[in-house]
Amino acid sequence: MSDIETITVSDEGFACVNQVGDFEFTVDATDEEGPNPNAALVATYASCFLPAFRVGGQQRDHDDLGKVQIDASADLDENDDLASIHFAIHVEADVDDETLDEIVERAEGICHVHTALREGLHADIDVYGDAF
Missing domain, CATH: 3.30.300.20 (K homology (KH) domain)
Incomplete structure (x- = not known):
């Protein structure tokens, strides 16, 4: 097992939802849904x-x-x-x-x-x- 594990998902478009432990945040290449x-x-x-x-x-x-x-x-x-x-x-x-x-x-x-x-x-x- 790695020291850090994350899951990044994009159902469509360019926004990605990131799961890091109990935390979730969005990163968006178009700056629409997140940075x-x-x-x-x-x-x-x-x-x-x-x-x-x-x-x-x-x-x-x-x-x-x-x-x-x-x-x-x-x-x-x-x-x-x-x-x-x-x-x-x-x-x-x-x-x-x-x-x-x-x-x-x-x-x-x-x-x-x-x-x-x-x-x-x-x-x-x-x-x-x-x-x-």
């Missing part, structure tokens, strides 16, 4: 990075960063593939720039999505026809 896959990936990346940032803060003796907000933006290339991602991280606590840089560096090592977004990580794919 598109690129937007969902950027949001997932930020959702992973923010708690990693908090842990990095704790490891640098900043247990209370207060409110932390990531404003994420991304640019697409001519094929609508992600070309770049930018995080603007806003921290309520008064922390000097050098410490913030150290926290970011530590968060990069903790965030699983940051680690996964590397060249060469692609799904191994098997396809089964007449499956239903």
Whole structure:
């Protein structure tokens, strides 16, 4: 058994319903019934990075960063593939720039999505026809 198992279903069109454990959410390539896959990936990346940032803060003796907000933006290339991602991280606590840089560096090592977004990580794919 794998560590993570999900089920993604599309009965028609381009919207997909994803089941992850007890959670269900929709991703839609047309942005009609949910965010598109690129937007969902950027949001997932930020959702992973923010708690990693908090842990990095704790490891640098900043247990209370207060409110932390990531404003994420991304640019697409001519094929609508992600070309770049930018995080603007806003921290309520008064922390000097050098410490913030150290926290970011530590968060990069903790965030699983940051680690996964590397060249060469692609799904191994098997396809089964007449499956239903």
